[in-house]
Amino acid sequence: MSERIPVAKTYKLYVGGAFIRSESGRTFTEKDAAGDLVGNICQASRKDLREALKKARAAQPGWAERTPFNRSQILFRVAEVLETRRGIFEELLVKVCGWSAVEAKADLDAAVDRTFWYAGWCDKFSQVLGGINPVGAPYFNFTLPDPQGVVCILSSRTSPILGLLSGILPAIVPGNTCVVVADNRAASITLELGEVLASSDVPGGVVNLLTGERAELLEHVAGHMDINAIAVFGGEAKDLASIQEGAAENIKRVREFDDPDPSAWRDRAQQSPYWIEKFCEWKTAWHPVGV
Template identity: 45%
Template sequence: MSDGRLSVFKTYKLYVGGKFPRSESGRVYEVTDSKGKWLANVPLSSRKDARDAVVAARKAFGGWSGATAYNRGQILYRIAEMLEGRKDQFVREVAQSEGLSRSKAADVVDAAIDRWVWYAGWTDKIAQVVGGANPVAGPFFNLSTPEPTGVVTIVAPQESSFLGLVSVVAPVIAAGNTVVVVASERAPLPALSLGEVLATSDLPGGVVNVLSGRTAEIAAPLAAHQDVNGIDLTGADEVLAKELEVAAADNLKRVFRPQAVDYSADPGTHRLTAFLETKTVWHPTGSLGASGSAY
């Protein structure tokens, strides 16, 4: 066999609504490794791409938030299974993107897969942790239960292109939200490849939408979008985070501010609860046939 065959380069695309569009603008930008070597051309998302992603996320929200917590856990675990089967690809992309040795990149990918399993296990338990029965005066049951916030924009971590990405995306969808992810501008390849895994898993299209491009250019219209209910500013620098938070205030979005994070540490439950609301239901005691009133 001849060694002179041409290499088949991977074409990276956005992941929106369960499909793989190119940017509607037709623009791309070059992604390089830590040494400046060219890796790929990836889509440079536009404001229109951002709006399309929000439409897809909103369309998917009813079905995803209405699914049982157990079913969401099964789907998240299935994603972990599929990541395990494509581990070599992600190890290569993480090593190139973050300038890590192959062994260190393998540790990062293993941790990311374990993180999916962690959150898969929490989907049907978080309600027991943050919900409860409240003591009230009178012949009533008073129950508090968590509900997802809605459509959440996530500005993914810039440096931790895969473990950090999983650590911010998995808890938000585990809680029943749908998301629009602005991938790391410098290292978007693992995020775009994650879209390929999600598309072939049991996750409904639109639950996760992945955009690549200039972080500030994509995040600004999403922060101001009236149909976005929350925004995670983890991957925004100090100046951009302030601008996005001001824009998010226009429709009282729930905001998760950037903070120093060790993604290798125990993640806890704070990201699971960051985009949950509390519904309180009153129900009269001794009248099991009566319907309660929610406030």
Template identity: 50%
Template sequence: MSESSRLSVLKTYKLYVGGKFPRSESGRVYEVADAKGTWLANVPLSSRKDARDAVVAARKAFGGWSGATAYNRGQVLYRVAEMLEGRKGQFAREVARAEGLSKSEAALVVEAAVDRWVWYAGWTDKIAQVVGGANPVAGPYFNLSTPEPTGVVAVLAPQESSFLGLVSVIAPVIATGNTAVVVASERAPLPALSLGEVLATSDLPGGVVNVLSGKAAELGAPLAAHQDVNAIDLTGADAALARELEIAAADNLKRVLRPAEAPDFAADPGLARLTAFLETKTVWHPTGSLGASGSAY
């Protein structure tokens, strides 16, 4: 058979929920085009039911992931970076088509994203030393503050930065022990859906990251109102949608991260995203002859 007569095997993109690759329960898809308008793929158009399923998966995974040692989480995140490093060519092609970049420009973006993932992997067992510590008190007590993960975090990924921005909002959420439900860029979801394939073949437990493709407005509303979602990152929402979701999130006092301006994902990320979804637990422990029992607040 000549090569010219061979049929191409087109890639089927699917959601990543609970460690598996389902299609949307609604059966809906939408077309994704490159920066020039050329068709690239049909991807699932996630429904509210898909969003609820993703929250269930994230909640189920939270106990094991938040209970793992910080060192172990760092090793798992580093393994993801290793897998990304091995698939740089694929991601460079997807980023180039999604963002209208040259091959060399896209390659630099992908390398920056891999480096960003490694950077956050290195912080998993160090962030507690920065934001926690022993507090001076008047009395025979130890007073210790330690950071703990908030819980299930809904993340509206950046609309324009389809891979570096995506990594920059996912990695800090899970590095600190949270689990995530991610709504990929509506216009350029392919790098996010491919990231799901990398996560599935790394050591990351199923459900820690769940990736949905579709409309931010359609999926953001049920996630912001969901009583089992503890926090929401509105980076990928426009001003009108962000305001609407903030109001919905107030119903169960979700933590809300709403950037004041469009983030520069190429800049030094700092620690703001690592600390955005952490809670501080303070423990009082008596010293000396008062005994061994303590109390936490």
């Protein structure tokens, strides 16, 4: 009897709540540290980016209109599902990234805890970061946060699950939607997160996951007129210059973050309500005091 050939998984892009192949039909293979096939990964094109941005834009008003408490419930659900599926991520971190089982477990512990942590901030950050301003006139003066809109995240290259979530969570807490462009290093882990989101209560289009060559899509991200903000994790100087130049065309917000080694990502310093602030616009309203 001939030896059985394992069926390799095809990891699809996660766009608008659905799993799709790249419109270009391109894929690349991902192998583990021993050179064995892990899976086939769909490679996103410029058109896939455009489609993901359309889905993110369509989903953004509905996500922002949900109550902060409801957004909190949804992120709690993401943490619950991630906890039950953590074994898949730990296995991939060991196989694809060459981490030890201890490191993989520590990373998933931190990823689940960080998701719970940001879930708790959904209905609290506006009180902490906003507030009533003292004025020398008979007015109430309030400063309140608004979501920026659609955020494109060039995600971490060193931490494929914890670093990835550390970019997504503060962006969606205040009501933004996001499109993640993940490099093809450990791309299977990025797209496995899509399966967690799909089986949670996250509405389609709130988080969209693309994998491929960052350099290929960077110019299109920088110049696209329907992106309100770009978050760059670990960008090189020439890439950051290109993004800043393209972002100036429609005054996108550009947020630059370090991309430390995996152990540093587990530090509590890598989570803060001030990360949420980076994905907010702030409005101040005046209201007369009644007699």
